[in-house]
Amino acid sequence: MPPPCFRVLVGVKRVVDYAVKVRITPDHSGVDTANLKTSMNPFCELAVEAAVQLRERLGPERVPEIVAASVGPTACQETLRTALAMGVDRAVLVNTDAAPVSDSKAGSALQPEPLDVARTLAALQSRLQSNLILLGKQAIDDDSNQTGQLLAGILNWSQGTFLSKIEAEKEQDLLQVDREVDEGIERLRLRLPSVLTCDLRLNKPRYITLPNLMRAKTKPIETLSTSDLGVALRTYWQIVRVDEPPARRQVTMLKTVDELVAKLQQLGVLDRA
Amino acid sequence: MLWLGRAFGFREAPKHSDVLSRLWWRCCYHHARKWYPGDCVCGCIADHRTGSEWRFESRERYTEVCPDARTPLRVFSRQHGYCTVEHALKREQVGAVASVTRLEVPLPSGLQRNRERTGVLSPGKRFRREVSSSSSSSSSSSSLPPQSTVASAGPASAHSASAPSTSAWWTAPGPTYYDGRHTHADEVLLGTVLDSDRSGLRNTVRAFAHEYIAPYAAAIDEANRFPREQLWTELGNLGVLGVATANAYGGLGLGLVEHCLVMEELSRASPSIGLSYGAHSNLCMMQIERHGSAAQKERLLPPLCSGVWVGALAMSETGAGSDVLGSMRTSAYQRKRTTAAGELRSGWSIRGTKMWITNGPDADVVVVYARTPELESHSASTSTLAAVESASSSSLPKQSKPKLTAFVLETAQLGPRYRVAQKLDKLGMRGSNTCELVFDDVWVPDDAVLGEPGLGTTVLMAGLDAERLVLSAGPLGIMQACLDVVLPYVRERQQFGSPIGTFPLMQAKLADMYGALAASRAHTFGVAASVDKLTRQIGEPTPPASSKHGGLNPQLRRFRKDCASVILQNAERATQCALQAIQALGGNGYISDYPTGRLLRDAKLYEIGAGTSEIRRILIGRELYEASHATK
Ligand SMILES: Cc1cc2nc3c(=O)[nH]c(=O)nc-3n(C[C@H](O)[C@H](O)[C@H](O)COP(=O)(O)OP(=O)(O)OC[C@H]3O[C@@H](n4cnc5c(N)ncnc54)[C@H](O)[C@@H]3O)c2cc1C
Ligand SMILES: Cc1cc2nc3c(=O)[nH]c(=O)nc-3n(C[C@H](O)[C@H](O)[C@H](O)COP(=O)(O)OP(=O)(O)OC[C@H]3O[C@@H](n4cnc5c(N)ncnc54)[C@H](O)[C@@H]3O)c2cc1C
Numbered sequence: 001m002p003p004p005c006f007r008v009l010v011g012v013k014r015v016v017d018y019a020v021k022v023r024i025t026p027d028h029s030g031v032d033t034a035n036l037k038t039s040m041n042p043f044c045e046l047a048v049e050a051a052v053q054l055r056e057r058l059g060p061e062r063v064p065e066i067v068a069a070s071v072g073p074t075a076c077q078e079t080l081r082t083a084l085a086m087g088v089d090r091a092v093l094v095n096t097d098a099a100p101v102s103d104s105k106a107g108s109a110l111q112p113e114p115l116d117v118a119r120t121l122a123a124l125q126s127r128l129q130s131n132l133i134l135l136g137k138q139a140i141d142d143d144s145n146q147t148g149q150l151l152a153g154i155l156n157w158s159q160g161t162f163l164s165k166i167e168a169e170k171e172q173d174l175l176q177v178d179r180e181v182d183e184g185i186e187r188l189r190l191r192l193p194s195v196l197t198c199d200l201r202l203n204k205p206r207y208i209t210l211p212n213l214m215r216a217k218t219k220p221i222e223t224l225s226t227s228d229l230g231v232a233l234r235t236y237w238q239i240v241r242v243d244e245p246p247a248r249r250q251v252t253m254l255k256t257v258d259e260l261v262a263k264l265q266q267l268g269v270l271d272r273a
Numbered sequence: 274m275l276w277l278g279r280a281f282g283f284r285e286a287p288k289h290s291d292v293l294s295r296l297w298w299r300c301c302y303h304h305a306r307k308w309y310p311g312d313c314v315c316g317c318i319a320d321h322r323t324g325s326e327w328r329f330e331s332r333e334r335y336t337e338v339c340p341d342a343r344t345p346l347r348v349f350s351r352q353h354g355y356c357t358v359e360h361a362l363k364r365e366q367v368g369a370v371a372s373v374t375r376l377e378v379p380l381p382s383g384l385q386r387n388r389e390r391t392g393v394l395s396p397g398k399r400f401r402r403e404v405s406s407s408s409s410s411s412s413s414s415s416s417l418p419p420q421s422t423v424a425s426a427g428p429a430s431a432h433s434a435s436a437p438s439t440s441a442w443w444t445a446p447g448p449t450y451y452d453g454r455h456t457h458a459d460e461v462l463l464g465t466v467l468d469s470d471r472s473g474l475r476n477t478v479r480a481f482a483h484e485y486i487a488p489y490a491a492a493i494d495e496a497n498r499f500p501r502e503q504l505w506t507e508l509g510n511l512g513v514l515g516v517a518t519a520n521a522y523g524g525l526g527l528g529l530v531e532h533c534l535v536m537e538e539l540s541r542a543s544p545s546i547g548l549s550y551g552a553h554s555n556l557c558m559m560q561i562e563r564h565g566s567a568a569q570k571e572r573l574l575p576p577l578c579s580g581v582w583v584g585a586l587a588m589s590e591t592g593a594g595s596d597v598l599g600s601m602r603t604s605a606y607q608r609k610r611t612t613a614a615g616e617l618r619s620g621w622s623i624r625g626t627k628m629w630i631t632n633g634p635d636a637d638v639v640v641v642y643a644r645t646p647e648l649e650s651h652s653a654s655t656s657t658l659a660a661v662e663s664a665s666s667s668s669l670p671k672q673s674k675p676k677l678t679a680f681v682l683e684t685a686q687l688g689p690r691y692r693v694a695q696k697l698d699k700l701g702m703r704g705s706n707t708c709e710l711v712f713d714d715v716w717v718p719d720d721a722v723l724g725e726p727g728l729g730t731t732v733l734m735a736g737l738d739a740e741r742l743v744l745s746a747g748p749l750g751i752m753q754a755c756l757d758v759v760l761p762y763v764r765e766r767q768q769f770g771s772p773i774g775t776f777p778l779m780q781a782k783l784a785d786m787y788g789a790l791a792a793s794r795a796h797t798f799g800v801a802a803s804v805d806k807l808t809r810q811i812g813e814p815t816p817p818a819s820s821k822h823g824g825l826n827p828q829l830r831r832f833r834k835d836c837a838s839v840i841l842q843n844a845e846r847a848t849q850c851a852l853q854a855i856q857a858l859g860g861n862g863y864i865s866d867y868p869t870g871r872l873l874r875d876a877k878l879y880e881i882g883a884g885t886s887e888i889r890r891i892l893i894g895r896e897l898y899e900a901s902h903a904t905k
Contacts, residue, residue, distance in 0.1 A: 085477075207477075207480065207481050207485075207511070208480070209510055209511050210513060210516065211525065213474065
C-alpha cells in the first residue's frame with residue numbers, strides 16, 4: 001500500500017498590516033481601515049510555511065497538492081499571490097464582494113465571521129478533497145481564535161491548535177504535533193484528516209524571492225462565490241464599541257530592592273515570605 | 274500586555290540577580306495566568322544610576338510591543354524549565370561597552386516545564402533571527418520614540434582586527450525608522466511606472482531590506498565592514514543581484530525601472546549596501562552582459578547573480594578621476610606567456626593602480642580599463658564623442674588620444690602580482706568597501722578582454738549612462754530615509770507645548786523635503802521607463818562596440834544628458850534633504866544615535882562618485898549646446 005498522501009488546504013486571511021498604527025473611527029464603531037496597507041495575517045504565513053516545509057520534508061509524492069484559500073473581497077488575490085510565491089501550488093478565492101456582510105450600525109461591510117469562514121472552508125474541503133487543513137491560530141485583526149476549532153467541529157476531524165511543531169509519521173496517516181498550552185507543551189498524535197492551527201514558534205516564514213514572485217504570476221487563482229459553495233454569510237455578533245487601549249501608567253521610582261519587593265507584595269503579585 | 278519596568282524602577286544596582294529574576298519571573302507568571310494565550314508579558318528592571326537594565330519578555334506579541342522596547346529583548350516563555358535572562362549593561366556615554374550576563378534561573382518548584390525556547394523580539398518585528406552573542410542596549414528617559422540604541426558592540430571591539438566571533442558586530446539589530454511598508458511620494462509613480470507587478474517586486478525587496486538590512490545599517494557604518502557573509506548570497510537568493518541580467522545567466526531579465534526600484538529600497542535601508550549593490554549589479558555585471566562574449570557571460574554572470582561572487586569596476590586612478598580618459602596611466606601590453614601546460618598563449622600584461630574602487634577588497638570579478646599604447650600608434654581614434662565625457666581631454670595633444678581596452682578579470686586567477694592595497698577610511702558609505710587595486714604586471718590571457726582590444730573607450734562610455742541612472746536611485750532611497758526619520762519625529766517631539774511639526778517653519782521643511790523626493794522620483798523613473806521602452810523597441814541595446822556613437826544606439830544616445838541630469842539633481846537634493854533632516858531633529862539630529870548624520874555623510878558621495886556634479890553639469894550643458902541651433 002502506498003504511504004498516505006497529504007492533500008493540503010491552507011487558509012489565508014487578509015488583514016491590516018501588523019506594522020500599521022490603526023485609528024479608531026470617531027463614532028467608536030470600529031477601526032478605520034480605509035487605504036490602510038494590508039498583508040497576509042502573520043499566523044497564516046506560518047501555516048503556509050508549514051505546508052511548504054511539509055512538502056520539502058516528505059516530497060511531492062506524499063504532498064501532491066497545496067491549495068491556499070481566502071474568504072473575502074477581490075483584494076484578497078494579493079494575499080493569495082503571496083501564498084503562491086511562498087510555494088503553494090494554486091489558490092482559491094471565495095469572493096464575498098457579491099454577498100457582503102452588512103452591519104446596519106457601522107454601515108459598512110464587515111468581514112465574514114469565523115463560523116461562516118469555517119463553513120466556507122468546510123464546503124471547499126469537500127470540493128478539493130483535502131485531508132489536512134492548516135490555519136493560523138488566530139487573525140491579528142479580530143483575534144478570534146475560533147475558525148480552526150469550528151472547522152474541525154463541523155468536519156468532525158481531529159484538531160491540533162497552537163502548534164509549535166508538526167511531524168508526519170512515516171508510512172502512516174498520523175501526525176505528531178506539539179501544542180503550546182499554558183501548562184507547557186502538549187504532544188498529541190492525530191489521525192488524518194486533521195485541522196491544524198499554527199503558533200508563532202512553529203517556524204520562521206521564508207521571505208519571498210523575486211524569482212518565486214514572478215513564478216507565482218503563472219499559478220492559477222480560481223474564484224468562487226459563497227453561493228457557489230452554498231454558504232450564506234450572516235452576522236452573529238454586534239460590535240458595541242471599540243476603544244483605544246488605555247494610555248501607559250505613571251512611572252514610580254523606587255529606591256531599593258526591598259521597596260520593590262514590598263510593593264509587589266502589597267499589590268498581591270508576590271506571596272508574602 | 275504588562276509593562277512592569279516602567280512602573281517600578283529602583284536606584285540600587287541589582288546585587289542578588291538570581292533572586293531578582295526569580296522574583297520577576299514569578300510576578301510575570303502571576304499576571305500571565307490571567308491572560309489570553311498569546312498575550313505578552315514584559316518586564317524591565319532599570320537601574321538608572323548605572324544605566325543597567327533588565328528586560329523580560331514572554332509570549333511575544335508583535336502588535337503590542339511596548340514603545341519603550343526599542344532594544345532587542347531576550348524572550349523567555351512561560352513554558353521554560355528555567356528562564357534565560359540576559360542582563361545587558363550599558364556604560365553611559367562613550368564607548369558603549371556591552372557586557373552581557375546570562376543567568377539561568379530555575380523556576381519555582383512545581384512549575385518545571387519540559388522544554389526551553391528563546392527568541393529575540395524587537396519592535397515592529399515579528400520574527401528575528403536568534404541572537405546569541407553580546408548585545409548592548411540603552412534606554413534613554415526621553416519621551417521621544419526613536420530611542421537611541423547602540424547597535425554594535427561598540428567602536429573598540431568593532432574596529433579591532435582580531436574580532437573574535439565572525440559576526441559579533443552584526444548580531445545586534447538596531448532600530449528601524451520605517452515600517453517596511455510605505456514610502457512617501459508614491460503618488461508620482463502610481464499612474465505611470467508602478468503597476469501591480471512592479472509594486473509587488475518593490476514590496477518584496479522592501480520587506481527583505483527592512484528586515485535584514487535596515488536594522489544593521491548603523492552597525493555596518495560604525496564597523497565600516499561589508500557584510501558579505503551575512504547578506505550577499507541572501508541578496509542573490511532574493512533575486513536582486515541579477516535583476517537586469519538575462520534569464521539564461523540566472524537573472525530576472527528586467528529593465529532599468531526595476532533595477533532602480535531595487536536600488537532605491539536597498540539604499541533606503543542602508544545607503545552603503547545600496548552603493549555596493551550598484552557597483553556589483555550595474556557597474557560590473559551590466560558591462561559584462563553588454564560587452565562580454567558568450568563564454569565570459571556563462572562563466573562570470575551566474576556566480577555574480579547568486580551572490581557567491583562580488584563584482585567591481587575599476588576605472589578611476591589617483592591621477593585620473595574626472596579626466597579618466599585623458600589621464601589614465603594603467604596600461605596593458607601584449608605579452609605571450611608559456612602556461613603551466615607548456616603551451617604558449619598570447620595575452621596582456623597590466624600595470625598600474627586603480628583608486629577608490631567600490632567592492633574592491635572583496636571583488637572576485639573586476640572590470641578594468643587600461644590604456645593599450647601599442648594600439649595607439651596604428652590608427653587615429655574613431656571615437657569622437659568620448660571626448661564629451663572628459664571635460665579636460667582637450668588638454669591632451671590631439672594626435673595622441675589614448676586607446677583603452679576593457680578587461681574582465683577573475684581575481685582568484687591573477688596571482689600575487691594583483692594586490693588589494695589599503696582599504697580606504699571614508700566619511701560616508703562606510704561598509705561599502707572601497708580600496709586601491711594594484712596591478713604589478715599582471716598577466717591575463719586574451720579571453721580576459723571585454724569587447725575588442727582598443728575599443729575600451731566605447732565600452733566605458735556605453736556603461737556610464739545606465740550607471741548614472743541606476744545609481745541615482747541611491748539618493749532617492751536616502752531622501753526617503755530622511756522622511757522616514759523626520760515625519761514621526763516632528764509628530765512626537767514637543768516644544769512650546771505642541772509637536773514641532775505643527776510649526777509652519779517646520780512644515781516648510783517637510784514640504785521642501787517631500788517636493789525634492791517627489792520630483793526626483795518622477796524624474797528618475799520617467800527617464801528609466803523611457804529608456805526601457807526604447808530599448809525594447811530597438812531590441813538591441815548595444816550595437817557593436819565599434820559604432821560611431823560612443824557604443825550606444827543613437828536613439829539611446831540622446832538620454833545621456835538625461836541620465837546625467839537625474840543623478841545631478843538627485844544627488845544634490847539628497848544632500849540638502851539630509852541637512853534638513855538633521856535640522857528638523859535639532860540636537861538629536863547632530864548626534865550619532867540618530868541616523869540623520871549618517872544619511873548626510875552617505876548622501877554626499879553621490880555628488881562625487883560616478884562623475885562629480887561639476888562634470889555632470891559640463892556634460893549636460895555641452896550636450897544641450899551642441900544639439901541646439903541658432904535662431905535666425
Ligand atoms: C566612495 C567612492 C566610491 C567610488 N567607487 C568607484 C568605483 O567603483 N570605480 C571607479 O572607477 N571609481 C570609483 N570612484 C571614483 C570616482 O569616480 C571619482 O572620485 C570621481 O570621478 C571624481 O574624481 P576625483 O576624485 O579624481 O576628483 P577630481 O577629478 O580630482 O576632481 C576634484 C574637483 O575638481 C572638479 N573638476 C575636475 N575637473 C573639472 C573641470 N574640467 N571643470 C570643473 N571642475 C572640475 C571636480 O568636479 C571636483 O570638484 C569612487 C569614489 C568614491 C569617493
Ligand atoms: C553638540 C552639541 C552641543 C551642545 N551643547 C550644549 C551646552 O553646552 N549647553 C546646553 O545647554 N545645550 C547644549 N546643546 C543643546 C542645544 O542648545 C539644543 O540642541 C538646541 O537648542 C536645539 O534644541 P533641541 O535639540 O531640543 O531641538 P528642538 O527644540 O527639538 O528643535 C527641533 C527642530 O524644531 C525647530 N523648532 C522648535 N521650535 C520651533 C518653533 N516654535 N517654530 C519653528 N521651528 C521650531 C527647531 O528649529 C529645530 O529645527 C548642545 C547641542 C549639541 C548638538
